[in-house]
Amino acid sequence: MRRTARLLIGTALAVATAGSLDAPVYGADGGHLEIFPSTAVPGGDVTVNTTACGKDGTAEGDASAVGAGRFTLAPSTHEGDAIGQFRVPPSAQPGTYEIVAKCPGGGPEVRGDLVVVMESARGYVHPRGIVKTGVGGALGSDPVQTAAGVAALAVAGAGGTWLLHRRARGDGI
DSSP: OHHHHHHHHHHHHHHHHHHHOOOEETTTSEEEEEEEEEEEEEEEEEEEETTTTTTTTTTEEOOTTTOOOOOEEEESSTTOEEEEEEOOTTTTEEEEEEEEOOOOTTEEEEEEEEOOOSTTTOBBBBOOSSOOSSSTTSSSSSHHHHHHHHHHHHHHHHHHHHHHHHHHHOOOO
């Protein structure tokens, strides 16, 4: 039952995010700001481009809403596009963030939305925090758990040795 529910929820999320992956957001001046992908995971790279600044134009990008700070959009090989890139910080929380690009010399300002999610449409999840794996973290942050584990191993080893010794002597078990 849980597996079916997970499959249905995962499929619904994948369809919902796949529809918004390359959706441009149009500004009031007729220019637009394209954000690709428009749905990103923390630590992912995002590309932003616009034609609002004209041919051979540049722009100053601002992704400080998501914590990435300012970035530059430079002319690209595609006619009339200014393109830039920034990385979503690994500490970014899920939500919708406004990305802004402003053309120099009092030119137009275009805006777009970036949606940060914890899991991408492909199902990849960026790990966060520590992983409780047992032996790999035996010398971790909790000395009480470490001492309890060492004690349990010592008792098991002593008991096993005693049983094998009795059996070897012929006393039975």
